[in-house]
Amino acid sequence: MRLRGKVAIVTGAAAGLGRAVAVRFACEGAIVVAADINTAGGATVMKQIHASGGEGLFVPTDVSQERDVAALVEETIRRYDRIDVLYNNAAVLFHDRDARAHQLSLETWEQTMSVNLRGAFLCAKHAIPPMLQQGGGSIINLGSPTGMTGCAPNLTAYSTSKAGIFGLTRMMAAGYARDQIRVNAIVPGTMDTPMNDGLLIDEAAREQYREAVPMGRLGLPSDIEGLAVFLASDESAYCTGGLYTCDGGLTTV
């Protein structure tokens, strides 16, 4: 067990990549505090965690709301007394409303930014004080290839929020390196998760996205788990400020 004794907050844990990572963290011995706006999905992930002998709790949380995030951290400290890992994973992508800049509504821009970037910032802001007090921690932010290149020109809000995630990762990595708080980003490729349901339901589109991946297949939630465990564990003790792709080679071409 590579995370024994660690307490990990996983946001967006009710579905997709977050759910897989929350369950895997628990299987690796971590106490998992799962946070999400989806309470039904939260109950399901906790059932999975408990069924596999893991420990933890679900805290209904909207990561864009500072009051919710403060309550999430307070509850984690009250119950478990520390936070070793913050897995900043919650995000939204409005396939139907995101657009090129002049066609993008301010509402969609604000909604995307408030969850994807403000949410990651707020969770870090509140999780860092206990990490400072206990002498270290690991923060893992979820980026995207769309934040690295102009590969999704119709997703201005989402892509910009993910570019912001890389900035936040670097700033916090530099700011807290001497405090033994490591901050890294995972960059998944095109993953078969609920976030992409609207896109991948079309067989022709699915085939196009699959064909674009050098490894010839879309990513699965299970593909991300090993990297997440590595960055959460002490095995990555000298890694900070890194952007780690897990994309079947997508960003190499």
Ligand SMILES: NC(=O)c1ccc[n+]([C@@H]2O[C@H](COP(=O)([O-])OP(=O)(O)OC[C@H]3O[C@@H](n4cnc5c(N)ncnc54)[C@H](O)[C@@H]3O)[C@@H](O)[C@H]2O)c1
């Ligand atoms: N799926 C992909 O192809 C892909 C590619 C690159 C990066 N990513 C990133 O990986 C992460 C996980 O993506 P996914 O595909 O599993 O997404 P998903 O949509 O399948 O799951 C996201 C989870 O976040 C939760 N969530 C949404 N808004 C929230 C809020 N305000 N507060 C708390 N929770 C909230 C949802 O309820 C859901 O459980 C995201 O950061 C995403 O941007 C995904």
